[in-house]
Amino acid sequence: MGDLAVSMVLFLGTAFIARRCRLRCHQQRFCCVGGAAASDQPPDSLKEAFSLAPDKVETLRSNYMSSSCSISYRNTGGLQITGGNGARLIDVYGNEYLDTRNNVAHCGHGHPEIVEAVTYQMKILNTNSRYLHSNASLLSEKLSNLFPVSTRGDNNSLTKVFFVNSGSEANDLALRLARAYNTKQRNDLQNVQKHKRPRQCIITIDHAYHGHTLATLDVSPYKHHQGTEIIECPAYVKKVPYPDMYRGVHSNCKDETEASEQYSAYVEDACKEITSNGDSVSAMLMEGGMSVAGVILPPKSYISQCVRAVRNAGGLYIADEVQTGFGRLDVDDDTVVLPDIVTVGKPFGNGMPLAAVITTPKVASAFESLGVEYFNTFAGSPVCCAAGLAMLHVLSKYELQKNALEVGNLLRELFSE
Secondary structure (H helix, E strand, C coil): CCCCCCCCCHHHHHHHCCCCHHHHHHHHHHHHCCCCCCCCCCCCHHHHCCCHHHHHHHHHHHCCCCCCCCCCCHCCCCCCCCEEEEEEECCCCCCEEEECCCCCCCCEECHHHHHHHHHHHHHHCCCCCCCCHCCCCHHHHHHHHCCCCCCCCHHHHHEEEEEEHHHHHHHHHHHHHHHHHHHHHHHHHCCCCCCCCCCCEEECCCCCCCCCCCCHHHHHHHHHCCCCCCCCCCCEEEEECCCCCCCCCCCCCCCCHHHHHHHHHHHHHHHHHHHHHCEEEEEEEEEEEEEECCCCCCCCCCCHHHHHHHHHCCEEEEEEEEECCCCCCCCCCCCCCCCCCEECCCCCECCCCCCEEEEHHHHHHHCCCCCCCCCCCHHHCCCHHHHHHHHHHHHHHHCHHHHHHHHHHHHHHHHHH
């Protein structure tokens, strides 16, 4: 894999392009992702909303929405965004902002090809996921094909897809799948103690964020540092230090090799502690590069060493790619490790509520053996899957992942000058 390739550079890169002639090819790629023009007049059902004065919008939100529903830039009253085009956001006063923070409009706001696909499908059909539909079937194939075939055999290849609506749902389901697999493995042991159910433990990284459901909050120490709803990880969750080479507990390491050994040792110790207590390692859940925690990139070989320890203890490796997937972040590791479960979300639908869990046949079959139907009303709807198909099409057509890598490498060079 390559070095850092954050999709944010799709936006930041243009500032450098203006000064660097050698990046004209990148500028041309950016020009391909312009937005679609809005209709002159909103439909009758939206006219009242569109006519609200800015202060009225703020008053209504304050009166009828919980203050816990956060907005960006609250200290200045909050931005009231009414439009978007490519890498730009437009507020109610017509001011334009370079959007360096958005994590859902992966291919740009109002991308014409994605708008066209969503609009076309919406006019034909949008319903729940209980029916066969070509969009969902094809998208599951395309999503699976993004991953290489496992060197451990087809049963360990990422070929089984579950569609969900959000990253939180994806990570919640991933934890369920890991629990099901671990339960089956235990039940398959010949001398299993039927009256003793060992605790299934999850290993997570300090400052990580994986979602807002009860299960994902348990494994999100980032949230434990805020408020008093949950102040620490429950007993079944083992927290290890985040692998920060600059501000972490091992910031004095001489190189990445030493840092990787030091930080991965915490995972090895956690596995030993769990199994020595008669409990089982269900999974380790981690991002390839920590996003909410501050875009912390792990030292080389850290992920592979952690995964080795977890798998040796009987656990699974869950890769949380909700924030970092589809080229938003690429981490350089000298050993490529294929996860047992991958979760994707935010950029998947370019703003539409679309997320997914991709896992292996062996994990999926363990979940299926429990006999519980998995049904999610809106997950994998025709319209959301149309958005996903269009996003993947644009991503490939304009080589946006390659572009992000190239511009990301340029930014690193410029920052080091």
